Amino acid sequence: MERTPSGVEGLDEILGGGFVRGSCVVVSGGPGSGKSTLCSQFIYRGYKEHGDGGVYVTCTESPEEVKNNFRDHGWDIDEATRIGKIALLDMRPVIATESGIITRNEALFKGEKIPFSIVAKATLDATRRMKARRVVIDSLTTIEMQYKDDFEVRQGLLGLVQGLSAEDCVSLMIVESLGSRNSIPIEWALSHGAIQLNYVSENSEVVRSIQVVKMRRTAHDQTIYGMEIAKEGIVVHTDVRV
Numbered sequence: 001m002e003r004t005p006s007g008v009e010g011l012d013e014i015l016g017g018g019f020v021r022g023s024c025v026v027v028s029g030g031p032g033s034g035k036s037t038l039c040s041q042f043i044y045r046g047y048k049e050h051g052d053g054g055v056y057v058t059c060t061e062s063p064e065e066v067k068n069n070f071r072d073h074g075w076d077i078d079e080a081t082r083i084g085k086i087a088l089l090d091m092r093p094v095i096a097t098e099s100g101i102i103t104r105n106e107a108l109f110k111g112e113k114i115p116f117s118i119v120a121k122a123t124l125d126a127t128r129r130m131k132a133r134r135v136v137i138d139s140l141t142t143i144e145m146q147y148k149d150d151f152e153v154r155q156g157l158l159g160l161v162q163g164l165s166a167e168d169c170v171s172l173m174i175v176e177s178l179g180s181r182n183s184i185p186i187e188w189a190l191s192h193g194a195i196q197l198n199y200v201s202e203n204s205e206v207v208r209s210i211q212v213v214k215m216r217r218t219a220h221d222q223t224i225y226g227m228e229i230a231k232e233g234i235v236v237h238t239d240v241r242v
């Protein structure tokens with residue numbers, strides 16, 4: 001089985017040797033838990049250390065904001081996009097025009113027969129064009145919010161996961177969720193794997209954590225480990241159990 005290194009120190013160890021090639025993995029967590037940082041790091045280190053092409057689909061932040069997230073950690077996203085190794089796709093469902101009018105980005109939905117199909121096609125087209133080994137969708141939750149009922153979301157998710165799994169890449173899909181035990185996020189059930197990021201406050205200090213909740217086709221560690229977001233990126237402390 002081929003593996004794709006995560007680019008996050010300590011994470012490959014608990015994944016049982018990196019992500020399984022062809023898998024679609026949900027990265028969930030609350031606001032500010034480090035989801036975008038982990039996914040940017042996965043894309044950037046893949047390019048820098050392995051020459052992997054990457055596609056980063058942004059549905060919430062503008063491409064410039066996404067670039068700033070990379071730049072803040074000293075990751076040269078400008079070079080990577082210039083030489084065509086990383087592509088940022090702007091798939092924000094709502095557009096604020098310069099004249100101040102806010103409209104729905106019809107190009108992403110109009111005439112769609114199956115939910116998510118236009119977003120999925122644009123993502124898959126870019127993945128093939130770039131021969132990308134790494135894909136990030138930031139975030140799936142924003143796409144899902146464009147649909148009114150759960151049936152549409154399930155149908156869209158199934159199609160997206162099926163399409164991405166057929167490509168020779170690892171896809172990380174961001175989901176806004178605290179991962180409560182009482183309600184299992186639907187995305188966890190439909191994807192190959194799920195990683196939960198969290199933080200708690202202890203004596204006025206923030207303790208960040210990471211857990212690999214599920215990963216099909218591989219043995220992995222389910223322990224909740226300490227995690228840190230530093231200037232250089234995310235480090236998982238496999239010697240600290242939270």
Ligand SMILES: Nc1ncnc2c1ncn2[C@@H]1O[C@H](COP(=O)(O)OP(=O)(O)OP(=O)(O)O)[C@@H](O)[C@H]1O
Nearest residue numbers: 029030031032033034035036037038072229230231
């Ligand atoms: N250069 C840095 N050094 C240390 N910590 C940082 C740095 N940059 C960001 N952080 C921390 O990371 C957090 C944000 O991480 P990130 O944007 O990855 O979270 P997120 O889960 O994607 O959030 P959101 O739900 O808002 O999209 C910040 O709130 C901050 O605490």
Ligand SMILES: [Mg+2]
Nearest residue numbers: 035036037138
């Ligand atoms: Mg984010």
